[in-house]
Amino acid sequence: MNNILRIAIQKSGRLSEDSLKLIKECGIRFDNGAGKLKTAATNFPAEILFLRDDDIPGYVEDGVAHLGIVGENVSEESARNVETVHRLGFSKCRLSIGVLREHDYQGLKDLEGKSIATTYPRLLGKYLKENNVSAQIHEISGSVEIAPSIGLADAVCDIVSSGSTLLSNGLKEVETIFRSEAVMIASKHLSEQQQELLDQLLFRIKAVQVAKN
Ligand code: ATP
Numbered sequence: 001m002n003n004i005l006r007i008a009i010q011k012s013g014r015l016s017e018d019s020l021k022l023i024k025e026c027g028i029r030f031d032n033g034a035g036k037l038k039t040a041a042t043n044f045p046a047e048i049l050f051l052r053d054d055d056i057p058g059y060v061e062d063g064v065a066h067l068g069i070v071g072e073n074v075s076e077e078s079a080r081n082v083e084t085v086h087r088l089g090f091s092k093c094r095l096s097i098g099v100l101r102e103h104d105y106q107g108l109k110d111l112e113g114k115s116i117a118t119t120y121p122r123l124l125g126k127y128l129k130e131n132n133v134s135a136q137i138h139e140i141s142g143s144v145e146i147a148p149s150i151g152l153a154d155a156v157c158d159i160v161s162s163g164s165t166l167l168s169n170g171l172k173e174v175e176t177i178f179r180s181e182a183v184m185i186a187s188k189h190l191s192e193q194q195q196e197l198l199d200q201l202l203f204r205i206k207a208v209q210v211a212k213n
């Protein structure tokens with residue numbers, strides 16, 4: 001089993017389509033029958049695993065998957081011991097702090113002593129610490145944007161791409177704390193053959209990217 005590459009990608013979500021497309025553009029063919037959790041490539045020694053994005057860094061750290069495609073936001077928040085081997089340029093977004101639109105926001109010092117709801121406690125904590133702001137981090141698992149309007153928190157820290165979700169919840173974006181795109185992560189325990197396969201794959205990915213620019 002140490003002579004194939006197992007590649008984990010998101011099963012269904014914002015990363016899925018571009019992840020599949022990238023693998024196909026690298027000339028790797030496989031049958032992705034609906035609902036499959038695992039599939040073998042037919043013309044390259046690889047298997048594709050279809051997972052929830054949040055599980056990918058852990059699988060790669062453990063070596064259950066050798067490679068993974070995830071948002072850098074998810075990879076960084078997970079703090080897993082994996083190698084970021086390539087930036088893929090899709091699924092661009094940012095992690096931002098938002099406050100109620102009527103809040104006369106002047107700057108980071110306004111967040112001192114306030115509570116901020118987020119699903120990214122680690123990245124937010126790091127940012128606050130670097131900026132010497134002490135605020136309470138309120139970790140919640142979803143629907144972060146409604147927190148201020150229901151009085152659960154003073155502010156939010158969440159993923160933004162166009163900003164329309166913030167707007168429709170009466171919020172405005174006031175600070176960007178992290179810029180993200182999809183990245184390829186790799187296990188730190190690859191066999192020599194797997195490292196060679198990874199090099200071949202990266203060579204193909206770079207060729208695809210050059211052809212597009
Ligand atoms: P899963 O069911 O796999 O856990 P999810 O709901 O956590 O999926 P998606 O919403 O599909 O995840 O987002 C996957 C990644 O896409 C995000 O982690 C982020 O890197 C990127 N992304 C790009 N734009 C956005 C956006 N507008 N909102 C959320 N994520 C975005």
Ligand code: ZN
Nearest residue numbers: 052053054055
């Ligand atoms: Zn997820």
